[in-house]
Amino acid sequence: MIKRExxxxxxxxxxxxxxxxxxxxATGGLEVYYVQKEKLPIIQAIFISSAGSIYDPEGxxxxxxxxxxxxxxxxxxxxxxxxxNELEKLGTITGISISHDAFTFSIxxxxxxxxxxxxxxxxxxxxxxxxxxxxxREKKKTLDKILQLKDEPxxxxxxxxxxxxxxxxxxxxxxxxxxxxxxSIANGEIxxxxxxxxxxxxxxxxxxxxxxxxxxxxxINRYLSAWNFDNxxxxxxxxxxxxxxxxxxxxxxxxxxxxxxxxxxxxxxNSEDYHAARLMNTILGGQFSSRINLNLREKxxxxxxxxSALNYNKxxxxxxxxxxxxxxxxxxxxxxxxxxxxxxxxxxxxxEIEFARSYLIKQFPSRFETYTQxxxxxxxxxxxNLPIDYYHHYQSMIENVKEEEILKxxxxxxxxxxxxxxITGDKEKIVRQLGSKLDMEPSxxxxxxxxx
Amino acid sequence: MINNSLLKxxxxxxxxxxxxxxxxxxxxSSPIVSINIWYRVGSANEKPGKTGFAHLFEHMMxxxxxxxxxxxxxxxIQEAGGTLNGSTSIDRTNYxxxxxxxxxxxxLWLESDRMxxxxxxxxxxxxxxxxxxxxxxxRQRYENQPYGQAWEILFSNLFTNDHPYSWPTIGWMDDxxxxxxxxxxxxxxxxxAPNNASLVLGGNFDINTSVKLIGKYxxxxxRSNSIPSINSPGQKxxxxxxxxxxxxxxLPRLYMAWHSDKxxxxxxAALDILADILSSTKNSRxxxxxxxDNQIALDVSSFQYSARLAGSFIIVSTxxxxxxxxxxxxxxxxxxxxxxxxxxxxxxxxxxKNSYKSAFxxxxxxxDTIVDHINHYNYFLNEPDSFIFDLNRYEKVTARDVIxxxxxxxxxPYTELNIIPKQKEQ
Numbered sequence: 001m002i003k004r005e006x007x008x009x010x011x012x013x014x015x016x017x018x019x020x021x022x023x024x025x026a027t028g029g030l031e032v033y034y035v036q037k038e039k040l041p042i043i044q045a046i047f048i049s050s051a052g053s054i055y056d057p058e059g060x061x062x063x064x065x066x067x068x069x070x071x072x073x074x075x076x077x078x079x080x081x082x083x084x085n086e087l088e089k090l091g092t093i094t095g096i097s098i099s100h101d102a103f104t105f106s107i108x109x110x111x112x113x114x115x116x117x118x119x120x121x122x123x124x125x126x127x128x129x130x131x132x133x134x135x136x137r138e139k140k141k142t143l144d145k146i147l148q149l150k151d152e153p154x155x156x157x158x159x160x161x162x163x164x165x166x167x168x169x170x171x172x173x174x175x176x177x178x179x180x181x182x183x184s185i186a187n188g189e190i191x192x193x194x195x196x197x198x199x200x201x202x203x204x205x206x207x208x209x210x211x212x213x214x215x216x217x218x219x220i221n222r223y224l225s226a227w228n229f230d231n232x233x234x235x236x237x238x239x240x241x242x243x244x245x246x247x248x249x250x251x252x253x254x255x256x257x258x259x260x261x262x263x264x265x266x267x268x269x270n271s272e273d274y275h276a277a278r279l280m281n282t283i284l285g286g287q288f289s290s291r292i293n294l295n296l297r298e299k300x301x302x303x304x305x306x307x308s309a310l311n312y313n314k315x316x317x318x319x320x321x322x323x324x325x326x327x328x329x330x331x332x333x334x335x336x337x338x339x340x341x342x343x344x345x346x347x348x349x350x351x352e353i354e355f356a357r358s359y360l361i362k363q364f365p366s367r368f369e370t371y372t373q374x375x376x377x378x379x380x381x382x383x384x385n386l387p388i389d390y391y392h393h394y395q396s397m398i399e400n401v402k403e404e405e406i407l408k409x410x411x412x413x414x415x416x417x418x419x420x421x422x423i424t425g426d427k428e429k430i431v432r433q434l435g436s437k438l439d440m441e442p443s444x445x446x447x448x449x450x451x452x
Numbered sequence: 453m454i455n456n457s458l459l460k461x462x463x464x465x466x467x468x469x470x471x472x473x474x475x476x477x478x479x480x481s482s483p484i485v486s487i488n489i490w491y492r493v494g495s496a497n498e499k500p501g502k503t504g505f506a507h508l509f510e511h512m513m514x515x516x517x518x519x520x521x522x523x524x525x526x527x528x529i530q531e532a533g534g535t536l537n538g539s540t541s542i543d544r545t546n547y548x549x550x551x552x553x554x555x556x557x558x559x560l561w562l563e564s565d566r567m568x569x570x571x572x573x574x575x576x577x578x579x580x581x582x583x584x585x586x587x588x589x590x591r592q593r594y595e596n597q598p599y600g601q602a603w604e605i606l607f608s609n610l611f612t613n614d615h616p617y618s619w620p621t622i623g624w625m626d627d628x629x630x631x632x633x634x635x636x637x638x639x640x641x642x643x644x645a646p647n648n649a650s651l652v653l654g655g656n657f658d659i660n661t662s663v664k665l666i667g668k669y670x671x672x673x674x675r676s677n678s679i680p681s682i683n684s685p686g687q688k689x690x691x692x693x694x695x696x697x698x699x700x701x702x703l704p705r706l707y708m709a710w711h712s713d714k715x716x717x718x719x720x721a722a723l724d725i726l727a728d729i730l731s732s733t734k735n736s737r738x739x740x741x742x743x744x745d746n747q748i749a750l751d752v753s754s755f756q757y758s759a760r761l762a763g764s765f766i767i768v769s770t771x772x773x774x775x776x777x778x779x780x781x782x783x784x785x786x787x788x789x790x791x792x793x794x795x796x797x798x799x800x801x802x803x804x805k806n807s808y809k810s811a812f813x814x815x816x817x818x819x820d821t822i823v824d825h826i827n828h829y830n831y832f833l834n835e836p837d838s839f840i841f842d843l844n845r846y847e848k849v850t851a852r853d854v855i856x857x858x859x860x861x862x863x864x865p866y867t868e869l870n871i872i873p874k875q876k877e878q
Contacts, residue, residue, distance in 0.1 A: 001672060002668055002669070002672065004518070004519045004561065004564075004565060004569070005519055006519075007528060007558055007561060007562075008557035008558055008560075008561050009557075010532070010552075010554040010555050010557075010558065011554045011556070011557070012554060013552070013554050014483050014552065014553040014554055014656055015483075016483040016552075039481065040458070040813060040816055040817065041458075041813065042813060042814065042817065080734070080744075081734060081735050081740065081744065084733065084734040084735060085733075085734075085735045085803075088733040088734070088735060088803050088807070089799065089802060089803045089806060090806065090810075091806035091807045091809060091810030091811075092810070093810070093814075108814060109810075110810055110813060137744070137747055140747070140772075141750065144703070144750045144772060144773060145750070147702045147703065147773065148598070148701075148702055148703060148750070148770075150702055151598040151700050151701050151702055152597075152598060153596055153597075254700070255596055256591040256595040256596040257588070257591045257592055257595075257596045287530060288526045288530065289523060289526045289527045289530055294523060297585055298522070298523060298581065298585075299581075300584075301580075301581045301582075301583075301584025301585050301588070302584070302588065303585070303588050303592075304585060304588045304589035304591075304592045304593070324588075324591075324592045324596070325588065326584075326587070326588055326591065355527070355530075355531050358531045358532070358533065359530050359531055359533060361533065362531075362532055362533020362534075362552055363530075363533035363534065363535070364533070365483045365484070365533075365552065366484055366533070366534075366535065366550060366552075369482075369484075369817065369818055369819070370817040370818050371817060372817075
């Protein structure tokens with residue numbers, strides 16, 4: 001028998017170079033962030049525009065979302081099905097998505113088909129058709145999806161939570177919109193949004209793959225030179241969410257579980273104590289071996305998983321704990337969550353800090369493995385105005401956070417007294433449990449997060 | 453054009469005296485190593501009344517072993533900057549970790565300790581805790597999800613009760629609640645043995661060193677004496693059957709399932725391409741009909757779900773508000789008839805083949821995907837280097853093959869499931 005009692009020690013470190021991110025400007029001013037990587041004949045491109053759903057006008061929630069559904073339903077000489085056929089036959093994977101802060105196009109293509117893929121995406125960006133029959137179809141589809149979401153417990157919990165935490169701003173409204181707001185949208189408004197918001201937004205391109213800077217500039221000159229930078233409206237959106245703390249219940253009759261969300265607003269992504277906060281969150285709920293998961297899952301068996309995250313929109317971030325628990329343990333789970341929030345503000349051990357530091361620093365190279373991962377790592381640099389060499393300093397920034405800064409971050413980022421506590425599940429069963437365990441009166445919300 | 457040699461895998465394969473298969477796939481361009489172990493045990497190895505054991509092990513294997521404390525497995529790997537997980541299917545269970553290359557020995561220590569020495573650390577407390585976790589996993593992933601129980605209802609009706617693909621991988625709730633420590637121990641002793649497993653190591657390592665270390669950590673683990681074979685009765689539906697199930701959903705959804713070909717069977721690739729032509733793109737037959745031209749469905753998808761013992765061909769579609777499921781079904785059957793009578797175009801075939809080819813190249817980006825594929829090919833084909841063979845299966849499919857496969861499979865009786873709203877819209 002060999003000796004197995006202690007874990008073997010690591011051998012000498014294998015060196016790893018963080019890929020270099022380069023920035024080039026095309027004539028006209030279009031900025032391209034790219035990483036040249038030659039291992040495989042693959043190119044990942046992301047086109048990221050600032051025309052997200054925070055620009056939805058009042059009463060028109062869902063306008064940016066619907067525009068993103070329609071933008072590739074026909075462009076230039078192709079109708080909707082022809083256009084998609086051109087992309088599909090290349091084996092290129094395309095995706096168009098909308099968030100509060102961004103309107104994003106992504107393409108994953110073989111190098112041999114990249115130019116044609118780029119040309120087609122450029123047509124989508126510059127010459128969408130927005131035809132009436134496509135508009136009617138996609139609008140109906142959006143309304144059907146909104147209907148379906150009424151039965152998605154995790155979606156309901158997320159959107160009701162955001163309604164409370166971002167009260168008074170467009171971050172509190174779902175990207176897809178509401179039944180009433182989507183019903184009121186006309187095709188003319190889609191065209192206006194495209195013209196007034198999308199075409200005047202800040203557009204940037206991210207590329208990873210087997211491609212040189214000159215090749216990129218040539219593609220832009222050939223296919224995207226009509227993008228007009230002089231038109232840009234670099235507007236400031238003023239954001240001051242009026243968070244509405246408290247204990248809330250969204251009733252979901254006969255649910256097998258409760259979806260729980262607890263959290264509060266935090267500082268922006270580019271604030272100086274981010275790395276201290278990241279270490280703190282890693283310990284509290286940012287990975288499997290965190291306090292929250294070990295308590296709720298491994299100790300008590302209330303859930304399949306529980307965790308916490310620091311989430312960042314461009315103008316406002318929030319800290320959020322989320323889990324889904326057996327309905328009978330709803331109140332116990334909330335009590336445990338609030339207790340963990342209190343405890344992390346009081347004490348963090350040196351062993352926990354060493355673990356979290358080691359975890360974040362050593363896993364760092366594996367975040368740059370695929371072409372898509374590398375490209376996606378660049379998006380937050382753009383969204384949050386972080387320096388282009390940010391990742392080169394990441395490991396040393398984590399290394400250099402002082403222990404007391406981590407505890408300080410806990411006190412500033414985890415605010416049990418100012419938290420929104422939201423439970424989605426069978427109200428009758430939940431309320432019965434709450435009385436003896438939580439000294440708070442719950443208010444009921446509808447599935448959109450509005451008071452009943 | 454892409455050179456297929458990109459898909460050539462250089463590997464070394466050998467077995468330890470205790471039967472453990474080992475496949476080494478060195479890639480010095482990577483800063484990490486990935487280990488991927490397949491145990492040839494899945495939910496198909498269970499018995500009616502005792503379902504869910506294979507999946508339970510995916511949990512118990514992270515609860516510590518003789519020399520690794522509870523929660524230790526995750527902690528060691530995470531502290532080293534690694535990622536880890538496991539998954540259970542009807543045919544097999546896999547466990548995988550990726551870590552910075554200098555932690556190779558840690559991986560071998562952890563994986564060998566739980567392969568050889570799990571039982572001394574298995575307690576009633578750990579079982580009770582993970583039973584609760586699994587019941588909550590079942591609630592979260594299936595019972596509290598709209599349409600979440602559709603698959604288990606569909607397969608338990610498509611297959612007869614004595615067929616090992618008739619119960620869900622996670623197990624029935626009643627069976628999970630009844631898990632007993634003794635059964636859990638027996639299940640482990642029977643199936644978790646070196647002669648029922650294959651280990652793939654990929655990434656940045658020295659071959660000689662790794663051969664020595666694998667021998668050191670896994671060589672002394674005892675083999676299992678008898679691994680029972682699976683009884684898999686032949687399946688044939690005499691007539692189409694329909695099940696109606698009410699759920700907390702807003703829109704009705706239709707599921708249709710036919711018995712088809714098993715994984716790597718003669719019609720398997722043609723059926724994959726058929727599924728692609730029917731529903732994978734906006735221009736596919738069913739999307740064009742149901743979503744664009746008639747606008748009677750919210751979504752439609754189809755796929756060839758093939759496994760070791762059997763396969764099924766599935767079509768799923770959600771009705772638009774006010775549309776009857778019958779109407780969607782009629783259009784689907786009409787499109788299938790039309791395809792069988794009138795064939796498919798060269799462009800449709802090319803589109804499907806190009807998407808497979810691209811997907812193969814894209815899959816080479818991530819080491820843990822590659823090592824899992826290697827184990828997959830080793831399990832089904834006994835040849836780890838089968839990426840090119842597999843891609844060629846698709847390249848060789850002709851329009852006639854697709855039509856023949858459709859005619860052979862889809863003209864037979866099928867199992868139909870309708871998930872319908874419990875109540876009208878609130």
